[in-house]
Amino acid sequence: xxxxxxxxxxxxxxxxxxxxxxxxxxxxxxxxxxxxxxxxxxxxxxxxxxxxxxxxxxxxxxxxxxxxxxxxxxxxxxxxxxxxxxxxxxxxxxxxxxxxxxxxxxxxxxxxxxxxxxxxxxxxxxxxxxxxxxxxxxxxxxxxxxxxxxxxxxxxxxxxxxxxxxxxxxxxxxxxxxxxxxxxxxxxxxxxxxxxxxxxxxxxxxxxxxxxxxxxxxxxxxxxxxxxxxxxxxxxxxxxxxxxxxxxxxxxxxxxxxxxxxxxxxxxxxxxxxxxxxxxxxxxxxxxxxxxxxxxxxxxxxxxxxxxxxxxxxxxxxxxxxxxxxxxxxxxxxxxxxxxxxxxxxxxxxxxxxxxxxxxxxxxxxxxxxxxxxxxxxxxxxxxxxxxxxxxxxxxxxxxxxxxxxxxxxxxxxxxxxxxxxxxxxxxxxxxxxxxxxxxxxxxxxxx
Ligand code: NDP
Numbered sequence: 244x245x246x247x248x249x250x251x252x253x254x255x256x257x258x259x260x261x262x263x264x265x266x267x268x269x270x271x272x273x274x275x276x277x278x279x280x281x282x283x284x285x286x287x288x289x290x291x292x293x294x295x296x297x298x299x300x301x302x303x304x305x306x307x308x309x310x311x312x313x314x315x316x317x318x319x320x321x322x323x324x325x326x327x328x329x330x331x332x333x334x335x336x337x338x339x340x341x342x343x344x345x346x347x348x349x350x351x352x353x354x355x356x357x358x359x360x361x362x363x364x365x366x367x368x369x370x371x372x373x374x375x376x377x378x379x380x381x382x383x384x385x386x387x388x389x390x391x392x393x394x395x396x397x398x399x400x401x402x403x404x405x406x407x408x409x410x411x412x413x414x415x416x417x418x419x420x421x422x423x424x425x426x427x428x429x430x431x432x433x434x435x436x437x438x439x440x441x442x443x444x445x446x447x448x449x450x451x452x453x454x455x456x457x458x459x460x461x462x463x464x465x466x467x468x469x470x471x472x473x474x475x476x477x478x479x480x481x482x483x484x485x486x487x488x489x490x491x492x493x494x495x496x497x498x499x500x501x502x503x504x505x506x507x508x509x510x511x512x513x514x515x516x517x518x519x520x521x522x523x524x525x526x527x528x529x530x531x532x533x534x535x536x537x538x539x540x541x542x543x544x545x546x547x548x549x550x551x552x553x554x555x556x557x558x559x560x561x562x563x564x565x566x567x568x569x570x571x572x573x574x575x576x577x578x579x580x581x582x583x584x585x586x587x588x589x590x591x592x593x594x595x596x597x598x599x600x601x602x603x604x605x606x607x608x609x610x611x612x613x614x615x616x617x618x619x620x621x622x623x624x625x626x627x628x629x630x631x632x633x634x635x636x637x638x639x640x641x642x643x644x645x646x647x648x649x650x651x652x653x654x655x656x657x658x659x660x661x662x663x664x665x666x667x668x669x670x671x672x673x674x675x676x677x678x679x680x681x682x683x684x685x686x687x688x689x690x691x
Contacts, residue, residue: 457618
């Protein structure tokens with residue numbers, strides 16, 4: 244006889260099938276906490292084993308990537324693509340280049356992507372990929388040769404109706420352009436098999452900004468629901484990459500005070516809030532020249548705190564936009580003490596489960612990444628639409644779509660949260676709303 248569905252039973256099975264994958268276990272646990280009680284009330288999902296099937300990727304592709312560095316040494320890396328679920332659309336999700344990338348991290352990201360892509364309301368399946376390649380300190384030519392070698396294998400698994408990667412950490416528009424160039428060379432196709440492309444290559448306006456802007460828009464929805472506005476709010480941000488910098492830009496533009504940005508070298512503190520001019524310089528420094536904040540703090544007359552995180556700064560809103568598990572229990576306690584009232588995850592899973600409990604106990608509004616940072620993949624979806632019809636929309640058009648999508652995600656969270664009017668449970672709302680669409684599609688297909 245089948246065991247009763249409990250969180251413990253489910254997690255025991257998952258860990259047994261996926262040993263030594265702590266990030267994947269953590270991501271599934273966070274979702275299963277919401278879903279197990281929900282599925283118990285919906286036997287059709289239980290009977291069809293939907294949660295068990297959803298936590299098993301459709302396929303895991305792993306391959307060798309050989310390339311020459313500038314000194315003509317042969318270098319070898321491991322490349323990956325995890326095609327997680329294509330029940331509601333072609334596989335879609337970013338590529339990450341990071342020295343420590345492994346299957347556990349990619350499975351957590353691919354699993355999260357299933358729910359995030361479903362929430363966007365667009366027809367997007369879920370995938371994630373990348374390589375254990377460290378882009379730091381590599382020349383342009385080395386990055387190009389690596390991207391070409393990586394795509395030489397990956398191309399056979401891609402296509403605009405099959406699997407459409409985008410960027411993620413360490414993969415920006417430069418890397419996407421190199422990857423697309425090689426894809427085009429190998430397939431003789433100019434199609435929308437990658438998103439996040441530079442504009443002349445068929446990219447969408449507002450794609451680079453979308454994750455950060457979307458995160459700020461979502462927070463504005465949260466505040467509006469609580470009859471507040473973003474204007475004058477003090478915001479603490481981590482990260483100084485694609486997500487953090489554009490989130491900061493939209494917050495400043497909307498009248499909020501952004502008091503920090505950070506990277507692996509430490510954080511800059513702007514007690515009165517970063518000015519647009521300071522942010523512009525930081526963007527140029529980080530996105531174009533790829534230099535550490537440590538080098539810039541003095542130049543901009545900002546306080547720089549070497550090797551530290553910004554969570555002890557006074558704030559009302561927090562936006563962790565750097566990396567997974569950057570906020571543990573201690574950092575969460577610091578944030579609560581600093582006056583934080585709401586947090587939106589710009590990064591994927593930056594808050595550990597124990598830290599989440601600290602926020603929940605203190606009544607801090609918590610928006611999970613699958614809702615807050617869905618703007619990036621949403622505009623990737625819009626890039627796919629533009630590529631299909633061979634058109635470019637204006638920045639204003641794309642931005643309006645992005646705002647509408649973030650509002651729709653917020654509405655779905657409210658619809659499936661137990662406390663719709665007062666304290667909204669965004670975690671549960673996002674998990675259940677994201678689940679239903681994919682689960683119903685899987686039910687309709689039968690056993691495949
Ligand atoms: P980037 O690589 O552009 O930027 C990451 C930033 O965070 C860098 O400034 C980096 O510092 C800093 N950082 C990384 N790890 C640490 C750490 N352990 N401690 C302190 N700082 C750190 O990545 P993105 O901005 O694109 O992505 C950030 C997060 O957002 C990731 O979790 C990603 O999965 C998620 N995300 C990204 C999307 C996108 O569209 N790009 C979409 C949805 C989610 P340094 O510069 O020194 O390396």
